[in-house]
Amino acid sequence: QPVLSQPPSSSASPGESARLTCTLPSDIKVGDYNIYWYQQKPGSPPRYLLYYYSDSDNGQGSGVPSRFSASKDASANTGILLISGLQSEDEADYYCMIWPNNVHWVFGGGTKLTVL
């Protein structure tokens, strides 16, 4: 199954922006897939944040602040989650997810975001 690569950790200060990445293997193109993003806090299940296919095809989760947005970098074959105006409550693990080739859901390894 494909492996989605996420940096194990990232950090930023309150009020700043955090840019979390999810790199797809070279044999599948980020432009062909919805990239889903989930947030998980300790002791809780993952929470759906949003998905991104394109600027005209994306979907924010219910109650998810507009501070959370997503994009893609085709040149790097990467999906990006951008969190602006960081707050302490944004400290969590973030997972990307895709459904490649109608096989099954595949998750990235997760990025632990620390708000300094």
Add this chain to the structure above:
Amino acid sequence: QVQLQESGPGLVKPSQTLSLTCTVSGGSISSGNFYWSWIRQPAGKGLEWIGRIYTSGNTDYNPSLKSRLTISEDASKNQFSLKLTSVTAADRAIYYCARESPMPTGTWYLDLWGRGTLVTVSS
């Protein structure tokens, strides 16, 4: 609102079968257009999708687990279940049940999750 709750033994012996049930409350698993899924997470690690069952009873399994896996539903109890045979220490994880729903855009997503249940494999 719809809620999911996992239940089952927290301790399973190596080589035996892990059996978990997800009880759905606030809605019927046999109505609507949903998939009902299992996902697991080893302690301190990432998420792994296990498999799912559709309202119609059709199933999809993670190829890496397919030979050991059965997902079924019991509409009369509003539950769906997971059976994983021949478990090893590698199967120790928090097991989540979740609902997969369609979006207005036509895509699907895992929108609703149970709290998860920890399963340990040990003799």
